[in-house]
Amino acid sequence: MSAADPPSLRVARLTVRFGGRPALVGVDLIARPGEFVALAGPNGSGKTTLLRTLLGFVPADEGTVEVGGSPVASLAVRERARRLAWVPQEETTRDDVPLIDYVLFGRYAHLGALEGPTADDRAQAERALVSVGLADRRADGVLALSGGERQRAVLARALVQGAPILLLDEPTAHLDIGHQLDLLARVRALARAGTVTVLAALHDLNLAARFADRIVVLSRGRKVADGPPRAVLSAELLARVWGVVGAVREEPRSGVPYLIPFRPASVGGDGPAPLGVGPVHVVGGGGAASPVLRTLVDAGYRVTAGVLHLMDTDQETAQELGVPTAVELPFVPIGDEARTRGRTLLGAARLVAVAPFPVGPSNLANLEELSEVVGRVPVVLVGWRNRAAWDFSDGAATELVRRLRERGAVDVDTPEQLLARCAAFLAAPPVAP
Amino acid sequence: MATGPAEPRPPARRPRRGRLAPILGLAGLLALALLFSPLLGNVAIPPEVVLRILARHLTGGAVFSNPCAGTSISPTLCTAYDEIVWEARLPEILLALGAGAALGASGASLQGVFRNPLADPFLLGISSGGTVGAAFVFVFQVDVPQEDLVLPLFAFVGAVATGLVILAAARSRFGSVETLLLTGVALSSFLSSWLSLLLLLNPTGSLQVDFWLLGNIGGGTWAIDGIVLGTVLITGTLLALLGRELNLLQLGTDVAQSLGVDARRVRMQLILLTALTTAVAVAFTGVIGFVGLVSPHIVRRLFGTDYRVVVPGSAVVGGAFLLGARDLSLWVLPTSVLPIGIFTAFAGAPFFVYLLYRRRAAAPMGAL
Numbered sequence: 064m065s066a067a068d069p070p071s072l073r074v075a076r077l078t079v080r081f082g083g084r085p086a087l088v089g090v091d092l093i094a095r096p097g098e099f100v101a102l103a104g105p106n107g108s109g110k111t112t113l114l115r116t117l118l119g120f121v122p123a124d125e126g127t128v129e130v131g132g133s134p135v136a137s138l139a140v141r142e143r144a145r146r147l148a149w150v151p152q153e154e155t156t157r158d159d160v161p162l163i164d165y166v167l168f169g170r171y172a173h174l175g176a177l178e179g180p181t182a183d184d185r186a187q188a189e190r191a192l193v194s195v196g197l198a199d200r201r202a203d204g205v206l207a208l209s210g211g212e213r214q215r216a217v218l219a220r221a222l223v224q225g226a227p228i229l230l231l232d233e234p235t236a237h238l239d240i241g242h243q244l245d246l247l248a249r250v251r252a253l254a255r256a257g258t259v260t261v262l263a264a265l266h267d268l269n270l271a272a273r274f275a276d277r278i279v280v281l282s283r284g285r286k287v288a289d290g291p292p293r294a295v296l297s298a299e300l301l302a303r304v305w306g307v308v309g310a311v312r313e314e315p316r317s318g319v320p321y322l323i324p325f326r327p328a329s330v331g332g333d334g335p336a337p338l339g340v341g342p343v344h345v346v347g348g349g350g351a352a353s354p355v356l357r358t359l360v361d362a363g364y365r366v367t368a369g370v371l372h373l374m375d376t377d378q379e380t381a382q383e384l385g386v387p388t389a390v391e392l393p394f395v396p397i398g399d400e401a402r403t404r405g406r407t408l409l410g411a412a413r414l415v416a417v418a419p420f421p422v423g424p425s426n427l428a429n430l431e432e433l434s435e436v437v438g439r440v441p442v443v444l445v446g447w448r449n450r451a452a453w454d455f456s457d458g459a460a461t462e463l464v465r466r467l468r469e470r471g472a473v474d475v476d477t478p479e480q481l482l483a484r485c486a487a488f489l490a491a492p493p494v495a496p
Numbered sequence: 497m498a499t500g501p502a503e504p505r506p507p508a509r510r511p512r513r514g515r516l517a518p519i520l521g522l523a524g525l526l527a528l529a530l531l532f533s534p535l536l537g538n539v540a541i542p543p544e545v546v547l548r549i550l551a552r553h554l555t556g557g558a559v560f561s562n563p564c565a566g567t568s569i570s571p572t573l574c575t576a577y578d579e580i581v582w583e584a585r586l587p588e589i590l591l592a593l594g595a596g597a598a599l600g601a602s603g604a605s606l607q608g609v610f611r612n613p614l615a616d617p618f619l620l621g622i623s624s625g626g627t628v629g630a631a632f633v634f635v636f637q638v639d640v641p642q643e644d645l646v647l648p649l650f651a652f653v654g655a656v657a658t659g660l661v662i663l664a665a666a667r668s669r670f671g672s673v674e675t676l677l678l679t680g681v682a683l684s685s686f687l688s689s690w691l692s693l694l695l696l697l698n699p700t701g702s703l704q705v706d707f708w709l710l711g712n713i714g715g716g717t718w719a720i721d722g723i724v725l726g727t728v729l730i731t732g733t734l735l736a737l738l739g740r741e742l743n744l745l746q747l748g749t750d751v752a753q754s755l756g757v758d759a760r761r762v763r764m765q766l767i768l769l770t771a772l773t774t775a776v777a778v779a780f781t782g783v784i785g786f787v788g789l790v791s792p793h794i795v796r797r798l799f800g801t802d803y804r805v806v807v808p809g810s811a812v813v814g815g816a817f818l819l820g821a822r823d824l825s826l827w828v829l830p831t832s833v834l835p836i837g838i839f840t841a842f843a844g845a846p847f848f849v850y851l852l853y854r855r856r857a858a859a860p861m862g863a864l
Contacts, residue, residue, distance in 0.1 A: 118750075118753075119753075120750055140757065140758040141758070143754075151751060154747060155748060156746060156748075157746065160746075168743070168744055169755060171755050172756030174740075177737060
């Protein structure tokens with residue numbers, strides 16, 4: 064793949080309307096041989112319409128659609144089938160055709176009038192069945208196949224079509240996770256071989272990020288993003304296009320971004336999402352902060368944490384949730400460097416939540432730092448009332464907490480009560496139920 | 497493209513298990529029906545005389561120059577028998593075969609076009625159009641010397657005109673399968689209303705129309721057989737050649753298109769051919785029900801769903817079926833002339849239901 068290759072698909076300023084209602088608006092799209100482009104977007108965003116327009120099923124109201132350099136409308140049906148293979152979202156068939164004959168249907172556009180499939184056509188069909196792992200079902204009727212097997216049978220049929228462009232509409236919809244990965248890996252290998260252009264509508268953004276070279280995002284018929292997965296996927300896009308609160312992580316080995324959706328923005332735990340409100344800084348350790356972190360992140364707050372020791376349960380939770388955290392090495396007292404980082408996060412916080420963590424010499428610094436901010440921002444002690452056996456600092460911690468209360472720190476008992484405090488203290492609060 | 501890790505060796509292509517038996521069975525049944533059929537008729541003629549008459553004609557007079565030799569049948573009667581067998585029974589038999597084949601092939605093709613197991617040749621109003629055409633003749637007592645040609649002509653024009661309307665609908669951009677089907681149903685009802693109006697204005701034609709609606713193969717002549725069989729041979733072959741496309745259309749219009757089938761064009765070709773085939777059958781035999789609906793199902797039960805087999809197979813089964821119905825009617829009621837349509841449904845429906853339930857559990861058949 065290189066920018067010099069002539070594009071195999073070129074869509075320019077494409078607008079399609081269904082009875083006046085626009086389904087696609089001014090969409091531009093270019094795909095080159097060897098590229099795997101994922102088409103993403105919520106239901107009704109125009110993914111399927113775009114694929115159907117490329118296939119020539121839906122006429123373009125404005126703009127151009129070119130397939131292999133020719134306007135799609137100018138191509139005869141047969142020629143289109145030689146250039147574009149399609150794996151539809153859903154296919155209904157009533158006839159119990161033997162699988163091998165079903166795959167051979169894909170060779171139709173290559174057969175002469177009145178001509179049957181040749182030995183070469185048959186060999187191609189057999190190979191395609193092997194490559195989708197259905198060789199042992201070749202003689203079975205298609206109605207005897209499971210949903211996932213049938214989807215792979217459709218892929219096999221599309222493969223023998225021998226077209227340079229492969230269009231897939233939710234190809235993984237009926238597949239289990241193993242077959243999802245398998246199918247997309249096969250499709251990507253085809254693209255990698257350099258001759259096939261793949262355009263696949265995929266609901267699963269993580270699969271799209273993992274396999275596609277580019278992700279094109281449609282929203283209400285318009286293209287809102289187009290680029291490599293790393294550049295396209297973001298919590299902001301997730302919120303804006305899908306209305307979902309979530310976080311973007313990076314898979315450590317491959318560096319592939321992946322999304323963790325938390326909840327729909329519209330039906331959050333506490334009504335309208337306080338998206339991005341905060342940050343709320345969480346102090347904790349030893350697992351005490353984990354419920355607090357989860358509650359805050361789920362509610363949509365921006366959250367920071369610190370100082371936590373590496374490999375501490377709370378540190379792992381924070382990492383899982385994508386919470387920026389000041390970290391110290393395991394089993395050593397909090398050093399200056401970590402303390403400075405923690406202070407930076409603390410300084411930016413608009414509210415500080417203190418989880419009921421056991422305090423000893425190695426983390427007493429966390430309480431000491433709080434005395435710098437208490438009075439300036441709200442400090443909420445979560446579950447500190449009537450605690451037993453938590454102070455391992457010879458009373459220094461107890462004294463620090465007493466002084467924090469003196470200077471305005473407030474007590475709540477549960478993370479849920481903390482949320483109510485957050486709502487009360489922060490400018491754009493979530494509406495309490 | 498699609499290179500697998502290992503090159504599989506395609507197993508030798510064997511004919512599908514159990515295909516040969518039904519083919520032989522069907523051929524044997526057809527041969528038996530052909531041999532047996534001329535023996536049956538309203539006039540009782542000794543079987544050996546019938547066979548000798550047939551042999552005489554088939555050999556161009558080389559054998560049995562007097563078919564009645566050695567019997568007590570007078571030469572005059574023998575000539576009459578000869579005439580009955582060769583000019584009445586045989587044309588009737590061939591008309592049954594031709595009309596049955598026409599209905600079978602049309603029914604199979606239309607079930608394919610509409611992906612609907614309930615489709616039959618009369619689905620799109622072809623029969624209603626033919627009936628209105630025929631009713632004109634009955635109601636207005638069109639009086640011409642060549643009455644046996646006027647009736648088919650009117651019926652044919654009515655049927656083909658209806659077919660052309662449907663074809664125009666199929667041509668339109670909005671001619672989806674569903675729209676087409678509903679257009680046919682609407683057209684059928686519309687034409688029926690005309691028929692009712694005609695019969696109300698002139699009730700004398702009503703009995704004749706009733707008979708027409710039950711079908712009749714008694715009008716066969718060698719000339720008519722030539723027209724019907726010739727048409728069926730040509731249109732049936734063309735329909736069978738579209739079997740590949742019919743197979744792909746079963747996956748839905750869009751998928752078929754994506755695989756290279758020009759669905760709209762193929763649909764128009766199929767509708768044109770079935771309309772013509774059905775119209776010819778209707779013109780000479782009236783409306784014979786059930787044959788076109790059932791034959792494709794019988795073929796599918798026996799040979800699978802491949803339309804390259806189902807279409808020609810349905811022609812053969814349709815012909816045999818209609819001939820069987822004729823034989824049955826003559827066997828049960830040798831002296832009366834009952835409309836053939838009564839027997840196609842009377843004997844065919846129970847047999848069809850039997851087939852349906854016998855095989856139901858065995859195979860996951862798609863159609864029906």
